[in-house]
Amino acid sequence: MSVSVRIPTILRTYTDGESEVTADGTTLAEVLDDLDGNFNGLKGRIVDESGELRRFVNVYVGNDDVRFLDNLKTPTPEGTQISVIPAVAGGS
Template sequence: MSVAVRIPTILRTYTGGQSEVTAEGATLAEVLDDLDAHHAGIKGRILDDGGKLRRFVNVYVGNDDVRFLDDLGTATPDGTQISVIPAVAGG
């Protein structure tokens, strides 16, 4: 299933400057594997060494935060938009 992945500015060095790329996969985990196959190293910036989403990276499938769904097992239907958003802290 083909999905669109929105890439934050800080990770665009992995995508040749592209702000949006396509990837294949029925789940978020599969999409991230496919994304990394075409843009080597990007998955390591989204997932930690234990294979879980990094604490300060938010991922949305459609309008829903995957942490409140099935995390990496979240379904990614054909045509879905996935957004990778670095958390912003401030005071």
């Protein structure tokens, strides 16, 4: 199933500058595997060495944060938009 994935500016070096790419998969894990097959190294910036989402990366399927769904097992229906958003911290 084809989905659209929005890529944050900091990771666009992996997608040749593209802000949005397409990928296939019925779950977020499958989509990330497909992305890594097309854009080598991208998955490693989203998922850590233990296979979990990195602490300071938020991923949304539609409008829902996958951490409140099924994490990497979250279904990704045809036409869904996935957003990868780096967490922002700081301030005074």
